[in-house]
Amino acid sequence: HLADTFGQQDVPLDRLYMDVAIYNTRISGPAHVETVANLACRAALSQHGVAHIHFPVDLQTQEVDPARVKRRPSLYTSSTSAQGARLPYEGDMRRAAEILNAGEKIVILAGRGALEASAELELLAEILGAPIIKSLMGKAVVPDSSPYTLGNLGPLGTAPALKAMKECDTLLMVGTSFPYNDYLPEPGQASAIQIDIDPTRISLRYPVDVGLVGDSQRTIKELLPHLVHKQNRSFLETAMSDMQKWWAAIQESGNRMDKPLKPQVVAWGLSKIMADNAIVSCDTGVIAGLWARHVFAKPGQMFAISGNLATMGCGLPYAIAAQVAFPDRPCIAFVGEGGFSMLMSEFITCVNYRLPVKVVLVRDNDFWQSLGGHLREPGNTEVAVESHPIDHAAFARACGASGFVIDTPEDCELILAQALNTPGPVIIETRVDTRETSMDSSIGMEAARGTDGSESG
Numbered sequence: 001h002l003a004d005t006f007g008q009q010d011v012p013l014d015r016l017y018m019d020v021a022i023y024n025t026r027i028s029g030p031a032h033v034e035t036v037a038n039l040a041c042r043a044a045l046s047q048h049g050v051a052h053i054h055f056p057v058d059l060q061t062q063e064v065d066p067a068r069v070k071r072r073p074s075l076y077t078s079s080t081s082a083q084g085a086r087l088p089y090e091g092d093m094r095r096a097a098e099i100l101n102a103g104e105k106i107v108i109l110a111g112r113g114a115l116e117a118s119a120e121l122e123l124l125a126e127i128l129g130a131p132i133i134k135s136l137m138g139k140a141v142v143p144d145s146s147p148y149t150l151g152n153l154g155p156l157g158t159a160p161a162l163k164a165m166k167e168c169d170t171l172l173m174v175g176t177s178f179p180y181n182d183y184l185p186e187p188g189q190a191s192a193i194q195i196d197i198d199p200t201r202i203s204l205r206y207p208v209d210v211g212l213v214g215d216s217q218r219t220i221k222e223l224l225p226h227l228v229h230k231q232n233r234s235f236l237e238t239a240m241s242d243m244q245k246w247w248a249a250i251q252e253s254g255n256r257m258d259k260p261l262k263p264q265v266v267a268w269g270l271s272k273i274m275a276d277n278a279i280v281s282c283d284t285g286v287i288a289g290l291w292a293r294h295v296f297a298k299p300g301q302m303f304a305i306s307g308n309l310a311t312m313g314c315g316l317p318y319a320i321a322a323q324v325a326f327p328d329r330p331c332i333a334f335v336g337e338g339g340f341s342m343l344m345s346e347f348i349t350c351v352n353y354r355l356p357v358k359v360v361l362v363r364d365n366d367f368w369q370s371l372g373g374h375l376r377e378p379g380n381t382e383v384a385v386e387s388h389p390i391d392h393a394a395f396a397r398a399c400g401a402s403g404f405v406i407d408t409p410e411d412c413e414l415i416l417a418q419a420l421n422t423p424g425p426v427i428i429e430t431r432v433d434t435r436e437t438s439m440d441s442s443i444g445m446e447a448a449r450g451t452d453g454s455e456s457g
Helices: 030-048 088-103 111-130 158-168 217-226 234-254 263-273 286-294 315-325 335-343 345-350 368-375 392-398 409-418
Strands: 025-027 051-054 105-112 132-135 149-151 170-174 192-197 209-215 279-282 302-304 331-336 360-362 401-405 426-431
Touching: 025 279, 030 051, 088 170, 088 217, 088 360, 088 426, 105 111, 105 158, 105 401, 111 132, 111 217, 132 158, 132 331, 149 158, 149 234, 149 286, 149 335, 158 234, 170 263, 209 401, 234 263, 234 286, 263 286, 263 331, 263 360, 279 286, 286 315, 286 331, 302 315, 315 331, 315 335, 315 360, 331 335, 335 401, 345 392, 360 392, 360 409, 392 401, 392 426, 401 409, 409 426
Parallel strands: 025 051, 105 132, 105 170, 132 149, 170 192, 192 209, 279 302, 279 331, 331 360, 360 426, 401 426
Antiparallel strands: none
């Protein structure tokens, strides 16, 4: 009864959640609760998203009069779920096949919406002689060991992916709403086809010739019989040759033994020793560049990162959620000290509920992405971007968990392995050299080596 009266904690949470919830409403009375809760659960489960119910405190203690509740879900609904075929129109499929059969330099850009279509994507790439480029959210769509993938595209992407994108004559987008137009072909350069389950996303980022509205996996399966196997493999072979050089540079960077400890050594070392069924969640910031480029995606692994919102502080909560959902799989939070500090108290949740989350924390003592992004432009001054060097391993022990410190490259893999095999929640603080990561793949192979091409320290 005090909503919108400027009272204490008078926050319109239903409005606050409008941009992030697929179902969002405010309880208006006791008779409203059962129906709203039923619909919220249906929306969250069927659309794989967040449902939010704003429950005013003065309504929470009111009694429910069953006689006033009309159309009660417990009487008039069931838990039966259904799924449609979710396939595009046949005429659009034929038009898409004609474009793909005519293309000579085809690139596949795959995102989170294609995570269930890994095998189909690789078969499609083989038939079309097309490299697969991944969006950041689609890191696990095919493993990095695939003979077709060029890694990620965008500010945190690889040079071979950008080169292939700028040289292609045909673009096939699958399950992605890739937001960085500058990394896509110039308008008019390439014919384009987009597969997406949401028709509002079709042609949102690039002018497509054919839009295929449907499930990625099923749509590709229906498309494959219409395609002709490409005999000319030169575009794919050149792209994969470039990618081999990229991975050689990544490996060289990840094995550096010079001091101070380089952040790439931490990321590459983690890649080599973590389990094939690991779930890795990454925070936002410079840590995301290390994760995108230097953490090698193996078959069976899962990855999570904040998408368009690029929210800092998400790494640990994502790992906690993953550990609850998959208690038998190793869950790792790959974070920087800036993002971790925003929700580090949630590490106590891991201790309290005995969740064996492993936090690999890369500490460089400043908010480097802010520096690299805009503060380092000519004429700007660096102000209040350093972070205080907290001993996060000591914090872990104070919480009742285990804490490790890595500050030399020769000990990195050994201590990482020991920490990952330690029972219960763990924080591994890695004290690394700062100013090592560049954010733009257009700088070429130097992005893989140091990341800005310079040797620091």
